[in-house]
Amino acid sequence: MRYTFYDKKYHFKTGFDTRTGFYMRTGILDENGKDTGVDPFMASYPHLIDVGIMGHCIHGKTGLCIKAGVECYQSGLTINKPNMAVEDFASIAQQCWGHTNQFALGGRGDPDQHEHFEEILKICRRNRIVPNFTTSGLGMTPEIAAICKKYCGAVAVSWYRSDYTTAAIQMLLDAGVKTNIHYVVGNNTINEAVERLKIDGFPEGINGVIFLLHKPAGLGTAINMLRYDDPRVAEFFELFDIQHPYKIGIDSCSLPGTIAFCKTLNPDAVDTCEGGRFSCYISADMKMMPCSFDQPSRYVVSLLDHTIQEAWESEPFDRFRDHLKGSCPKCEKRNLCMGGCPLMPEIVLCNSESKEGLK
Secondary structure, three states: OEEEEEEOOOOEEEEEEOOOOOEEEOOOEOOOOOEOOOOOOOOOOOOEEEEEEEOOOOOHHHOHHHHOOOOOOOOOOOOOOOOOOHHHHHHHHHHHOOOOOEEEEEEOOOHHHOOOHHHHHHHHHHOOOEEEEEEOOOOOOHHHHHHHHHHOOOEEEEOOOOHHHHHHHHHHHHOOOOEEEEEEEOOOOHHHHHHHHHHOOOOOOOOEEEEEEOOOOOOOOHHHOOOOOOHHHHHHHHHHHOOOOOEEEEOHHHHHHHHHHOOOOOHHHOOOOOEOOOEEEEOOOOEEEOOOOOOOOOOOEEOOOOOHHHHHOOHHHHHHHHHHHHOOOOOOOHHHHOOOOOOOHHHOOOOOOOOOOOO
16 A cells, blocks of 8 residues: 655655655655655655564573674663563554654564564554564564564664574465565675675575664774774775665665765665664664664663653754754765764764864
8 A cells, every 4th residue: 555645844755665765755745746856855744664573582591692793782682671561652653644654673682583473463453653673683583574474664684694594484484475684784794794794605585785874882892883984984885886686775774885985876865874863763762863773872762751852852852853953064975874863973974174073
């Protein structure tokens, strides 16, 4: 089913196809409804919400993430809190009806291991929201894969380099689920990423590989951050210009690197940080923030005391947006990346002399 929304406050239209996941938005429309070509800075309500339904990781004690070379930014190895209550999730979904297109389910563990996983997916669909999620795949079963096929738009399996990784991918593919791989790329994994892109060394049948930039948050260490002047970084991004049998995607945190090194970048196909602009994060204990990487809770609003709309229009969210509005004012490419990450300027893959205003 296709939905079209008109944002009365910021004067633009969006379209979303619940079957394919296709999403688009126009530029700001003038008084005659003509597209001015100027991108809207933000929406009056989040179009996508990352909902952290998992307060703890049932695999945390095994240290699967660390063993797989992935340093959990949510500190799932050390923090053990209750998962999100179904009643809280239902409240979020009900508030989002008619405003939000997709929920990305996540948190400190695998969402498919939530004690009320299927009910959560049903709640999404009852409120005209498409659920997607990322999993390590360790607890995936054919039964869970069948549930995903029934309710989810897509499922991503984290690249943990293990038998259970490939087994989960195959179970999802066998069930007919649109399946992606989420690959955290950092100092410790970029060599493998380059080699696999060169030989297209990911499982057949997947929809795409989404590369997520390693961040020094939670258990994430600074030593694994990528650096602009590392020749492997240039080689990695240049491989995006080559045709692959699956789609290649990045998180918005990686956009400065894409701008710097990709030769065939289509500006219309990418977007910079959407945190506080078109998306946000809600934790299992009902704290809303522009981005899930705000682990120090600098921009948090409690949904126990406020609605999603109130949080979206709050002072902490405006402070976060100010970074994107004011950074790198002299850069000719600032409309593409707005200075990159407002939370961690050290991860921004840019060496421009115009880089300024990032704190």
